[in-house]
Amino acid sequence: MLNNALIGDVIDCALSTGGDFAEIFNEDRRSTTIKMMEGKIERAVSGRDYGVGIRIFNDTNVIYAYTNDDSRDNLLEITGDAARALTGKSQLSRQKLNKTAAEDIHHIKQPPENIAHKNKVELMRKAHHAARDHDSLVSQVVINYQDYDQRVLIANSEGLLTEDERVRTRTAINVVATRNGEKQTGYFAPGAHRGFEFYEDINIEEKAREAARTAVTMVRADFCPGGSMPVVINNGFGGVIFHEACGHSLEATSVAKENSVFANKIGEQIAAPQITAIDDGTIPQAWGSQNVDDEGIQTRRNVLIEEGVLKNYLVDRLNSRRMDSKPNGTGRRQSYKFSPTSRMSNTYIDNGSYTPEEIIAQTEEGLYAKYMGGGSVDPATGEFNFNVREGYLIKNGEIKKPVRGATLIGKGADILKKIDMVGNDLDFGQGMCGSMSGSIPTNVGQPTLRVSNLTVGGRKER
Amino acid sequence: MKFSDFQRELFAEGRKNNITNMEIFQNSSRSFKLRVFEGEIDHYSLSEDCGISLRASIDDKIGYSYSEKLDRESITLLLENVQQNAEINEEDEEIYPGGEEYQDIDPYTQELNNVSPEEKIETVKKMEKAALERDERIKSVNYCLYNDLEFEEKLINTYGLDCSFKNNAAYIYISAVAQKGDQIKTASEFAISQKFKQLNPVQVAKKAADEALSMLGATAIDSGKYPVILRNDTAADLLSAFSSTFSAYDVQKGLSLFAGKLGQKVAAEDITLFDDPFLEQGFRLRPFDAEGVPAYKKEIISEGSLKTFLHNLKTARQEDTKSTGNAYRSSHKSYIDIAPTNMYFKPGTVSRKEMISQIDRGLLITDIQGLHAGANSVSGDFSLSAAGYFIDKGEITEPVEQITIAGNFLEMLQKITVVGKDLRMSIPGSSHIGAPSLMIEEMNVAGN
Known part of the structure; x- marks a missing residue:
């Protein structure tokens, strides 16, 4: 990592043309990805990503530069070139660097670097066989294994100097079942801010069987009827709807430019009173956690919505200048190649008081979305469209037959008001979230909850 | 460390660990981006990317590893990773010792x-x-x-190959x-x-x-069959959407509409499709491919007949043929893949104006959308939203929007009646693709 003298000189150089803030992000990352297709290792790549990103602000204008070559001459040259975008004179001297260490709350026990690749493959093979052997309708199994250890150093002209280490592990299981020429998929991708010890606590074979069970259940299922109906969404990855359709609208990136339906609504009732929503980057060992954000600010638990009232946005340094609001530990980026911006970490709807059984029992008729799949959201309108990976019809307060091909259609701002029952079984699901500052690990989460009324897209007449 | 020192030490250290067949691929690039909005600089960025990849053959298995920092720690890491990955790899691949002769091209300008x-x-x-x-x-x-x-690629191996x-x-x-x-x-x-x-x-x-x-005032036209001119940039976009179908890898995996059609007539007589790594106005120039195989100009389609697919060493060996020098890597982090270099239809002799004058009632298409979802590379079917101009009695009359053009890429190639002389290369991606305007005898157009 860069030494303090060089960091200081680079920051001075960055400010030399009138910039009013400068930052250095130095990253050293070791990663391994292995892909197993039908039980055969198709690719295995390991390597080391290393680079330095330099950011200069002049009011709300941003200049960004990055390089892999961290030699003094090169860093000063590229920083000088970047600073040439401004034509003023140095107006401000930087603060002396003051090293702060964020407490490590993740305690990695088995760094993935110390685990032989053979052992990683063994884990994948177990998952492969568990899924393959589950049912004769299983036609394809793909396992993607990934781990990395990202070390970062962040320093800026305000005197900040801090470091963090993020170790993450994940195994994605993708199962296809085929019947009469039709295909359905099942998917699980558990991950955590942990080392290889993660696999001592989760049973990968169980997850693989569950993915296979979904695929097989769905390929045998009848089509879902379309229409407007109550929808009960299961805990965990069901939180993806909140993430996509509401969470992104609470990021300063969209709020500052007033592209968000939630802009200028702090203190207003934007959701049903049962809803409390939180973005918490401090959950120990959670997939979306880190000790400090990628701007060097300690992560925290930000209550976004409390009992239906909008309390807070996710704010990064740049947008804090536009919004008259302090940055709150949510500036993130994929790597040194990206300028950071406000992003989610572990974002969830908090527990309510009902048991999942009560919610089902009190639903006369409707759809039970056990597992959600992918979807899309129009950021301008908040309109979303999500696939239900595994769905069932609810009749007279009981889960009945499985249905496939269901989609949930609605608007982010509307669905928040229509959630009328919130369960007490909060859980999380892991995802990769793509946006302006790249692809980053995020957790989505929620307890089982019921939307009083939602448009369900389906192929079958009711 | 300097690259040359790093490379020497890496090979020496590898040999000490009984790794004898090694290859280093280095890619480096510098880029400057500037965007203006309402007279103000809206985006200003500089970037330098540099990374190296080590491929090594150990007990007939290939391992991959990469690094973006050239220091001793990376040497240890690269060798450790390459061994571990070779051990678990189950795909066959080889390291190419080097070609006899490479074309001497140097397009870089100060x-x-x-x-x-x-x-x-x-x-x-x-x-x-x-x-x-x-x-x-x-x-x-x-x-x-x-x-x-600007970018630079280097390939150095333990057989003595050293090219950049x-x-x-x-x-x-x-x-x-x-x-x-x-x-x-x-x-x-x-x-x-x-x-x-x-x-x-x-x-x-x-x-x-x-x-x-x-395009202001554009309306949809009545659905029906019309003769169509695909303007050069639009023809290139369509070719681009189907460019992977010429990859031998896609053919071997059953993902290409050209599977089983080698040697057959797949297009009109006037159609010749080149892959030319030396094309002067091409951006994807190269004397050697990502495996070090000498690059050369070839006809993929020659006067309507499908002559060859694009190969790397692995796909070539599968079919007992030679690599066409089309191995491709997007970066030091990626695997060996296949891509065209500069791929384009050979231009004809007719101007676009003359082409338009030959149409009584038809369309000049200047924009197509939805190529990602609307073009199927296995069947060749496409259905794309399009815009352009109506042609009436040999003249452009009205702008046209909100129509879809539908067809099959293979059938379309066979129904090309006139090839324009206006070859234009599009915006370069992993390949640089170009086309002249193409007149198609008849295409299904859905509008009102």
């Missing part, structure tokens, strides 16, 4: 390095202004940018928005060159603005 940031900023601002001043119906410019890029190649270019792009009443039309234009002076911002801005303006 001139671009002498252009100051101020000149670049001025160019982009001028371009935005020229578009806005073109007509009062030009309401805004949603993208207006300058980008320059360097190139650079600069690029301007604008997207202009025209509005009349409720109707909004956008059009974009670009220029790419190795000579900064050849980038004409005013001309590029005017072309984009004029095209957007000319």
Whole structure:
């Protein structure tokens, strides 16, 4: 990592043309990805990503530069070139660097670097066989294994100097079942801010069987009827709807430019009173956690919505200048190649008081979305469209037959008001979230909850 | 560490660990990006990317590893990882010792390095202004940018191969928005060159603005079968969507519409499709491919007959043939893949104006959308939303929008009646693809 003298000189150089803030992000990352297709290792790549990103602000204008070559001459040259975008004179001297260490709350026990690749493959093979052997309708199994250890150093002209280490592990299981020429998929991708010890606590074979069970259940299922109906969404990855359709609208990136339906609504009732929503980057060992954000600010638990009232946005340094609001530990980026911006970490709807059984029992008729799949959201309108990976019809307060091909259609701002029952079984699901500052690990989460009324897209007449 | 020292130490250290067959691939690039919005600099970034990949053959298995930092720690890490990955790898691959002869090309120009940031900023601002001043119906410019890029690739192996190649270019792009009443039309234009002076911002801005303006008042036409001219840029976009179908890998995996068609007539007589790593106006020039195999110009389709697929060493060995020098890696982090270099249809002799004059009632298509979802590379079927102009009695009359054109790529190739002389290369991606305007005898158009 860069030494303090060089960091200081680079920051001075960055400010030399009138910039009013400068930052250095130095990253050293070791990663391994292995892909197993039908039980055969198709690719295995390991390597080391290393680079330095330099950011200069002049009011709300941003200049960004990055390089892999961290030699003094090169860093000063590229920083000088970047600073040439401004034509003023140095107006401000930087603060002396003051090293702060964020407490490590993740305690990695088995760094993935110390685990032989053979052992990683063994884990994948177990998952492969568990899924393959589950049912004769299983036609394809793909396992993607990934781990990395990202070390970062962040320093800026305000005197900040801090470091963090993020170790993450994940195994994605993708199962296809085929019947009469039709295909359905099942998917699980558990991950955590942990080392290889993660696999001592989760049973990968169980997850693989569950993915296979979904695929097989769905390929045998009848089509879902379309229409407007109550929808009960299961805990965990069901939180993806909140993430996509509401969470992104609470990021300063969209709020500052007033592209968000939630802009200028702090203190207003934007959701049903049962809803409390939180973005918490401090959950120990959670997939979306880190000790400090990628701007060097300690992560925290930000209550976004409390009992239906909008309390807070996710704010990064740049947008804090536009919004008259302090940055709150949510500036993130994929790597040194990206300028950071406000992003989610572990974002969830908090527990309510009902048991999942009560919610089902009190639903006369409707759809039970056990597992959600992918979807899309129009950021301008908040309109979303999500696939239900595994769905069932609810009749007279009981889960009945499985249905496939269901989609949930609605608007982010509307669905928040229509959630009328919130369960007490909060859980999380892991995802990769793509946006302006790249692809980053995020957790989505929620307890089982019921939307009083939602448009369900389906192929079958009711 | 200097690259040459790093490379020497890496090979020496590898040999100590009984790894004898090694290859280093290094790619490095520098890029400058500048975007202007309403006269102000909206985006300004500089980047330098450099990384190396080590491939090694151990007990007949290939391992991959990469690093972006050249130090001793990386040497240890690269060798450890390459061994571990070779051990678990189950795909067959080989390291190419080296070719007998490589074409001597050196397109890199110093001139671009002498252009100051101020000149670049001025160019982009001028371009935005020229578009806005073109007509009062030009309401805004949603993208207006300058980008320059230089890159270098090196390939060195323990058999003694040591080759490298360097190139650079600069690029301007604008997207202009025209509005009349409720109707909004956008059009974009670009220029790419190795000579900064050849980038004409005013001309590029005017072309984009004029095209957007000319689309105002566009309506859909009646559904039916029409003769169609695909304008050169649109023809290139369509070819681009089907470019993977010429990869032997896709053919072998059953993912290409050309599977089993080698040697057969797949297109009209006038159609010849080149892959040319030495094309002067091409950006994807190269004397050697990502495995070190000498690159060469070839006809993929020759006067309508499918002559060859594009191979790397692995796909070539599967079919007992030779690599066509089309191995491709997008970076040091990626695997060996296959891609065309500069791929284009051979231009004919007819001008676009003459082509238009040959049509009684038909369409000139200038824009297609939805290529990602709307083009199936296995069946060749495509259904794309399109826009352009109506042709009546040999003349362009009205702008046309909200139509879809549907067809099959293979059938379309066979129904090409006229090939224009206006070859244009599109915006380069992993390959640089170009086409002249193409007249198609008949295409299904869905409108009103």
